[in-house]
Amino acid sequence: MVSLILRRVLVSVAVLWLVTILVFSGTEILPGDVAEAVLGQNATEESLAAVRQRLGLDRPALVRYVEWLRHASTGNLGVSLASGRPVSEMMEERIGNTLRLAIFAALIAVPIALTIGMLGALRAGRMLDRSLSTMTLCFMSVPEYFVAAVLVLIFAVRLRWLPVTATPHADESSLQSLAGLVLPVTTLTVVLLAHMARMTRAAILNVMSSPYVENATLKGMTRARVIVRHALPNALPPILNVVALNLAYLVSGVIVVETVFNYPGLGSLMVSAVATHDLPLVQACALDFCIAYVFLNLAADVMSILANPRLRYPK
């Protein structure tokens, strides 16, 4: 089992390395370089050459990639073209906000989604399951900003219970900044929950169609007992997989939700960096999001290896 996990970790490391190449070359090989982006329309040949030399763009791409990677591994991610500030400093201010948003959403969504999925499997094909199923299907199909706009209209504009934007100010009490988090977290939770609940239901029903569950049913056990004692332990690896895979969705969900609520996180930072062609900042944000994504996918696989007795004790 250890070798299986080790191999999976090695694959992730290799993927991360390829990701760095793609992130670097994606913003590098394409037409127009950073110097043109800095100077814009009114660039002369001389000023272009000067900026290229100052930024080291006149050296071969391979040399710059190795240097970029070496600097990135020590936390030096370069200087933002738009603001002139170190990228790592700009990201440090915001990464906590994004993590807070994602962690709250995950903590609320996971238990609710597992309950809904299990209820659906327990009553498969009946009224409750059908209505839950239709509801999750609808929530899954709806864009995040629709959920956000409806929530804002009801709770912030009409009822005035909660603030419209989630921009934390230094002078606000912690209670006030928590109130600002409620709507963004709810939005993320709703969309996350729908996917997770549907996949949980499917994972349990998949196990329910196996012969040993049929045997347990024929012994005369109640359906609830069959699910808890026989189906659930075997459905655990796929469910853990579902949870981790859906948490990876947070990576892109966070970008849209932060933009809706004007929330100062990494996602909104990356969007404004893309709009201003601030390539070092884009690279750094993309790298961070990809690391989170690859890590969550790795966690999903390792957990299913750990939860599967056949893989835990190989013959």
Place this chain on the structure above:
Amino acid sequence: MNAPPPPRSRVWTCVSQVPVSAWIGIVILAFWVVLAVIPSLLAGHREADVLTNESFAAPGVAGLLGGDYLGRDLLSRLVYAARRTLGLAVLITVLAFAAGVFFGFLVAASRRWIGLLLNSINDVLLAFPSLILALIVIAALGTSLPVLILTVAMIEATRVFRVARALGMDIVAMDFVEAARARGEGAWWIMLREVLPNAIPPLAAEFGVRFTYSILFISALGFLGLGVQPPDADWGVMVRENLQGLLFGSIAPLVPAAAIASVTIAVNLLVDAQLRRTTSDVAYGLA
């Protein structure tokens, strides 16, 4: 003796088996497709006509749904945006399927190094969150319609490729394909005449799923200000430009967002019905 039941046409049996939810999906989808093809049915004004100086004018002042943030007719813009959103999504999905299915089947059918290479490239692309991948490309190439279409189509194609490869590998292992090979048929013939027809039902469901993802994807990019560029508008752009209206209690941003939701829900209802028809025993047989 009872008389035999009157014969019914096959079409009728098929139609009567379509569940209510799927009918709802078909009606909603037909509504938007008709509007996208003939916008003048509902659009009283041109997209860019400014009718009033007032922002978020009440219904009646500027069209049936009121005005947008610049005083343009919201309903007319919604209908023209429907054409843009649906048109782009169809184009992107078709491109993604053409590339994804072609390469997916190719890799399934041949065991040469090209398959291994395509596989690994695809796996690396799948290791990126799709929105991040799109943002990297747009940061470098800027926002233009060809960039938008090709980027989203490429990302969707990686997902189609995975499904098509798996399907293709299952089908290629069947006896009738071996028989075709023994007859001396070429790779093209096998792909088009043996593999493709047998992969159509699952691919149809996948097409629906990819279509909704394409709509959500280009709308999200439009919403972030990185997709379709104003003064042109798709539904995502319309949500973005009218978002401030929420503060005045205007429903202007909700209308295009609801339009996106209605199409994606409609397609998902159809996909759900299709999957339930083909996998009913797995999901419901044991209950």
